[in-house]
Amino acid sequence: MTATLPAQSEHPSPSLQPQGWLRYFSFSVDHKVIGLQYLVCGFAFYLIGGALAGAIRTELVSPLSDFMPREVYNQVLTLHGTVMIFLWIVPVVNGAFGNYLIPFYVGARDMAFPRLNAVAFWLIPPAGLLLISSYFITGAAQSGWTAYPPLSITTPASGQIIWILSVLLLGGSSIFGGINFIATILKLRRPGLKMMQLPMYCWAMLGTSILVVLSTPVLAGTLILLSFDIVAHTGFFNPGLGGNVVVYQHLFWFYSHPAVYIMVLPAFGLVSEILPVHCRKPLFGYATMVVSIMAIVVLGLVVWAHHMFTSGTPPWMRLFFTIATAFIAVPTGIKFFNWLATLWGGRISLNSAVLFSCGFIINFVLGGITGVALAQVPFDVHVHDTYFVVAHFHYIVYGGSVFVIFASIYHWYPKVTGRLLNESIGRLHFLLTFVGFNLCFAPQHWLGLNGMPRRVAEYDPQFAFINQLSSVGALLMAISTLPFLWNVIMSAFNGEIAGDNPWRALTPEWLTSSPPPVENWKGEAPLVTEPYGYGVPAEQLDLQAASGRDLWSNGR
Amino acid sequence: MILVLGGLWIGQNVNLLPVDASANAPIYDELFRVLFSIGTILFLGIVGLVVFSLIRFRRRSGELSDGLAIEGNLPLEIFWTAVPAVVVLFIGLFSYDIYERMGGMAPLDHAAMDHAAMDHASSNQGSGSEQRVWGGIGTPLLTASEQGTPVSPLPVEVTAMQFAFLFRYPKGDFISGELHVPVGQPVSLSMEAKDVIHAFWVPEFRLKQDVIPGQPTVLNFTPTRAGRYPIVCAELCGPYHGGMRSTVVVEEQDAFDNWFAQNNKITATDT
Numbered sequence: 001m002t003a004t005l006p007a008q009s010e011h012p013s014p015s016l017q018p019q020g021w022l023r024y025f026s027f028s029v030d031h032k033v034i035g036l037q038y039l040v041c042g043f044a045f046y047l048i049g050g051a052l053a054g055a056i057r058t059e060l061v062s063p064l065s066d067f068m069p070r071e072v073y074n075q076v077l078t079l080h081g082t083v084m085i086f087l088w089i090v091p092v093v094n095g096a097f098g099n100y101l102i103p104f105y106v107g108a109r110d111m112a113f114p115r116l117n118a119v120a121f122w123l124i125p126p127a128g129l130l131l132i133s134s135y136f137i138t139g140a141a142q143s144g145w146t147a148y149p150p151l152s153i154t155t156p157a158s159g160q161i162i163w164i165l166s167v168l169l170l171g172g173s174s175i176f177g178g179i180n181f182i183a184t185i186l187k188l189r190r191p192g193l194k195m196m197q198l199p200m201y202c203w204a205m206l207g208t209s210i211l212v213v214l215s216t217p218v219l220a221g222t223l224i225l226l227s228f229d230i231v232a233h234t235g236f237f238n239p240g241l242g243g244n245v246v247v248y249q250h251l252f253w254f255y256s257h258p259a260v261y262i263m264v265l266p267a268f269g270l271v272s273e274i275l276p277v278h279c280r281k282p283l284f285g286y287a288t289m290v291v292s293i294m295a296i297v298v299l300g301l302v303v304w305a306h307h308m309f310t311s312g313t314p315p316w317m318r319l320f321f322t323i324a325t326a327f328i329a330v331p332t333g334i335k336f337f338n339w340l341a342t343l344w345g346g347r348i349s350l351n352s353a354v355l356f357s358c359g360f361i362i363n364f365v366l367g368g369i370t371g372v373a374l375a376q377v378p379f380d381v382h383v384h385d386t387y388f389v390v391a392h393f394h395y396i397v398y399g400g401s402v403f404v405i406f407a408s409i410y411h412w413y414p415k416v417t418g419r420l421l422n423e424s425i426g427r428l429h430f431l432l433t434f435v436g437f438n439l440c441f442a443p444q445h446w447l448g449l450n451g452m453p454r455r456v457a458e459y460d461p462q463f464a465f466i467n468q469l470s471s472v473g474a475l476l477m478a479i480s481t482l483p484f485l486w487n488v489i490m491s492a493f494n495g496e497i498a499g500d501n502p503w504r505a506l507t508p509e510w511l512t513s514s515p516p517p518v519e520n521w522k523g524e525a526p527l528v529t530e531p532y533g534y535g536v537p538a539e540q541l542d543l544q545a546a547s548g549r550d551l552w553s554n555g556r
Numbered sequence: 557m558i559l560v561l562g563g564l565w566i567g568q569n570v571n572l573l574p575v576d577a578s579a580n581a582p583i584y585d586e587l588f589r590v591l592f593s594i595g596t597i598l599f600l601g602i603v604g605l606v607v608f609s610l611i612r613f614r615r616r617s618g619e620l621s622d623g624l625a626i627e628g629n630l631p632l633e634i635f636w637t638a639v640p641a642v643v644v645l646f647i648g649l650f651s652y653d654i655y656e657r658m659g660g661m662a663p664l665d666h667a668a669m670d671h672a673a674m675d676h677a678s679s680n681q682g683s684g685s686e687q688r689v690w691g692g693i694g695t696p697l698l699t700a701s702e703q704g705t706p707v708s709p710l711p712v713e714v715t716a717m718q719f720a721f722l723f724r725y726p727k728g729d730f731i732s733g734e735l736h737v738p739v740g741q742p743v744s745l746s747m748e749a750k751d752v753i754h755a756f757w758v759p760e761f762r763l764k765q766d767v768i769p770g771q772p773t774v775l776n777f778t779p780t781r782a783g784r785y786p787i788v789c790a791e792l793c794g795p796y797h798g799g800m801r802s803t804v805v806v807e808e809q810d811a812f813d814n815w816f817a818q819n820n821k822i823t824a825t826d827t
Contacts, residue, residue, distance in 0.1 A: 070795035144792050150769055151752040151793060239770030245753060246768065279613070280622035288633050310755060310790075311766045312773060322651065326644045333640035334633070336602070341632070343609040346623035350614050358606050365602045369595040372644065376651035378587055378658055382762040385755060385790040450574050451759035453790040456798030460786065535625030 027122065029114035030518060034121050035100030036416065038091050039409075041121075045087035045128055050478060052080035057440075057474040060467045065457040073457040074142040075135060075159070081145030082163065085259065086170040087128045089401050093266040094212075095121065095177055097408055098205050100416075101273075102181060104509035104516075105199045107190025107525040112183035120176035127169035134162035144455060146252060149226060149237035149245050157230050164223045164230075171216045171223075174262075178212030181205050190525050196290070199507050199531040200283060203290050204269025207297040211258040211265075214301065219255035222248065246311050253304035261300040263397055264364075265293060267404035268335055271357050274411045275339055277505045278354045279346030282532040285338040292331030299328045309380045318377045325375035332368060336361065352426030356407030359434045363399025367392055370445065385455075388448025391441045399437060406433070406484070413488070414502045418514045419495030425487040429480055436476025443469050507531045559601055567593025577785055577806060578761035579778035580658045585762075587654045594643060659776070709742035709776065716747065716754035716767040719796040721787060728820035735787060735804040737779050738812035745775045755790035758804055766791055779806040 018026045023033055024040075055076050059067040068076070099117065103110055111117045134140045141163035143152035152160050185198070185206050226248065228234040235241025237248040276283045283289065305313060305321040339361060348354060370392040374380050383389060406429070413421050443466045448454075452463050459467070501510040509516070511526045567589050576582050613623070712735065713724040723735045737743045747756060749767040756775065757764040760783075765775040789800035807815070 065798065070798075074792070074795060074797075142795070148753055148792070154752060155794070239768075244770070246771070280615075282625055282627045284626065285628040285633050287628070288637075310764050312768060312771050319652070319655075323648055326648050327641075329644050330637060330640045334637055337636040338633075340602070340605050340609070341626075341629075343606065343613065345626065346609075346613050347615045347619055347621065348610060348613050350610065354610075358610060361606055362603055366599055369599055372647065373591045373595065376587065376591070376647065376654075378584055378651055378654045379591065381764050382584060382759070384764055385757075446572055449572050449759075451757075451786060451788060453755075453757065453788050453798075455792040457795075458798040532627075533625075535622045537625050 027118050029110070029118050031099045031103050031111045031114070031117065032416075032516065032520075034117050035096050035098070037121050038095035038099060038124070039097075041125055041128075042088050042092035042096060045083050046092075047481070048132065049080055049083035049088055050481070052076050052083065054474060054478055056080060057471040059457055060459070061471050063459050063461040063464050063467075068457075070457050071139070071142060074144075074455070075140040077455055078141045078144050078163070079131065079135060082131060082141075082167065083128070084397070085145065085263070086167060087124065087131075089263045089397060089405075090170075090174060090259070091124055092405055093263060093270070093401055094174070094181075094205070094208060095124075097201070097266065097270060097412075098177070098181055100412070101201060101509055102184055102205055103188070104512075104520060105202050105507065105531075106185055106188050107193055107508060107527065108184060108188040109519040109521075109525070111180050112188055113180050116176050117180050120173045120180070123169050123173035123176075127166045127173070130162060130169070131166040134159050134166075138162070146256070147223075147226065148252075149229065149243075149248050150239060152226060153229050153238055160230055161227060164227045168220055168223055171220050174212050175216050178209035178216070181209040182213065185209075190527060192527050193529070196287070197529045197531070200272035200286070200289055200293075201266070201269035203293050204265045204272070207293045208262050208265045210297055211262055211300060215255040215258040218251055222251040222255075246308070246313075249308050249311055250305065253307045257304040257307065258300050260393075260396065261296060263401045265296065267360070267401045268293070270404050270408045271339065271360060273507065274353050274357050274407055275342050276532045276534055277411070277503045277507075278349045278351065279342055279534075281342055281346040281535045283338070284341035285334070286532070288334055289338055292334045295331040296328060299324060299331070303328065306375055306380070309377050310384045322375050322377050326372055329368060329372050336365060336368075351410065351423060352421070352430055353407045353410040355427065355430045356403050356410065356433075359430065360400055360403040360407065363395050363403060363437070367395030367399055370395065383448050385453055386448035387444040387452045387454055390454050391444035391448065394441045394444075399441070403433070406430075409488070411503070412509075413491070414498035415509060415514050415516070417492055417495070418498055419491050420498045420502060421491045421495060422487050425483045429484045429487065432476055432480035432483070436473050436478075436480055438473070440470050440473025440477060443473075506533055559604070560597055563597030563600060564593050566596045574760050575781065575783075576760065576762070577779060577781040577783060578758075578763065579780055581760065581762045581780075583654055583657050587651055590650060591647065594647065598643075709744040710737060711744050711746065712737075714745045714747040714756065714767070715750060716756065716789070717750040718752065718794050719789070719800040721754075721756070721789075721800075721802045725816070725819075728816055728822055730819045730821045732819065734802060736812055736815050737804065737806055738809045739779055739782050739806055741809075742776060742778045745777075747773045747775060752793050753791045754793050754800070757788045757790040758785055759788065760785040761804075764790055779804075782806050782808060 023030070024037060028034060028037075055068065056073070059065070059073055061067075065073065099111065131140070138158035139156055141147065141152070141159045142155040143160065147160070147163065185202050189195075189198075225234075225236045229236055229238050229243070233241075235243040237243045237245050239245060272283055272289060303321055303325040305317055306325045309318055309321075343358075370388070374383065374389065374392060410421055410426055413419075447463055447466055447470075450463070452459050498514060500512070500514045502514075503510070506528065508526055508528045508531075511528070512521050570592070572592070573585060573588060576585055711726055713726060714735075715722040715724070720733070721735075723732045724730070725732065745756070747765065747767045748771075749769040751769065753769065754767045755764055756767055760781075761777055761779070763775065763777055765773060767773060783806055785804050785806065787802040787804050789797060791797075793800060
């Protein structure tokens, strides 16, 4: 955890807060420390969730249920989903990068509520340990991360209750974080900094936090009702007692579809920060990017029932949710075309950060296309709850969010440590991840179309070969984390010294030392009104290009 | 242009689906081909643009200058807002049409429900007379109207439980572990679940319907191709979820009549 960060010795002032590496294990209120706590803690849970995924892919190498007992398989898939969503992607794209970057971007010295911020982080490790330990104590929940009743009411209660407690704690952490981000972005901006001058990640976090604050309480309420059904034998969702199970699905997806945008919108924001710097061009279409983020927030709240087309839903509802869902493709499409236009005509450094960002664009486009297809009721009725859906959402959350997390680590590592990551190991990491990911998940589209349902420990033997192919891809993905870990740990000690601003970036976090001092700037915070002011105007281009080529030929 | 033609060719000629064995499967495949063509064109186009940009606009060694300072282009933005909007609208209208042809828009109120299916559904419920019956996609009216003469559907009562499907034929008063249906005759399944949520899925029929406890559900379809197809439970229902499978046997009318006569309990007691 601390190995990645050289200790700062500039502030020996006496304080109750521990200094040096100990502060990463303390109740620190420094937003940079909290951001790194989120990141490293999230990555530890990513390794656990990845091991669980490895167990799933090992089980599916053969069509028989022969690697682990069936009950354990269901526990493993439940834990895998819950860990990856609530302990890895949501805390990292929101908590880690949000806490580290947002105060810089708005020109503040810390978040609006630093203590709440620390509380939000410190809810995560106990909740995560509680969740994982449930496997060893009583057996974990077996009803999937969706926990649909009546299955979640009839499977062993202790594991399910621990799961609910853990998700409630994580949801609370998420809400605290969301409130903090909204307050910071709206209220702590440096005097003179207008909303439309903020870096795009601020807008993404504002939109995400609105979704968090509006929808997470609904999940919390739903899970509390579910726990009453389990513990006190009430009948909210128990059909035997007159309850209605479809109501649970509506309430659950009212949170859990926006949760997809909670995982993906910050990733959109991070890519919008990374691409302009490395393409040496302004972000294309700033205003339309802002509008499309807000459009996604609004539409994202009214599409939840597309997860329920095969449940009992009346035709009008199917029609409405088809249209609403398909229309999310429009603002999302705008963002992708804007990134393509940002690439176009740039001077693109083909480093690991850019490669991961472009891998994200390619993966997410495929996930988006299958998403529009899945929004169509007749199409969805065939592939709902199959491996087609599994492939689709892994293209969104892994091919989308996780690729961006890696891109962001390569981009901001010099900011955090003052040293650069090794570029060749970084490219090897990208290659292994990209090939492994696509080999793992692309064939699963075919599996779903041809009749393999999700969440099964055993399957029709005709699918054996494709499943083995997919498992080989998963193995490659597992191997790909090794060069990454090596790179991150070794570069912290031996990496090339980066200097304060190795990417010649203009956003405010780079206009201070690397690593930054406590309270971010030695003096006044800089006023950055054009965070993407890269590029040369068209009339100067010929001259500049010519001199660039001259330099190049002279160098030879 | 090459991209569009190539995408169309791939969409029309690469078959990723299993055989079609019900009346709504060919309609489904029509939708799939359209979605697959559009998806291929978009995906190849965008991947092509990314790869081209990365190669064409990469930084050569020694180049230090910036790219062009283009911050936006309103006509271009309007263009790529309009194109996805039009594509999405087209897909939406097309899939609505497909949905209607599959019978998805048939209202679920009592008047429109098949009476035989209704009777069975409500008689099963017994006390719960106010219970609403939910319908899945797919309707026997489809083939009936094509042939001109309405064919009364074969009623079957499906019970889903951990971890099996049971099929009861009310006309013969017997229970079978496999679903036998004759080719070309509409079938009306009244489904109910005993314990947790299950889902009835026949990939070759392109049909899936959740079977939800406390919510009797009707699913109609017309098999068109003889054969044995898997029935798969598609909703996580417990440890043996992966093993909860059955078979639908679609056979010619004669074979079906033989099978039915062998199992029929009503005629057996009559004679």
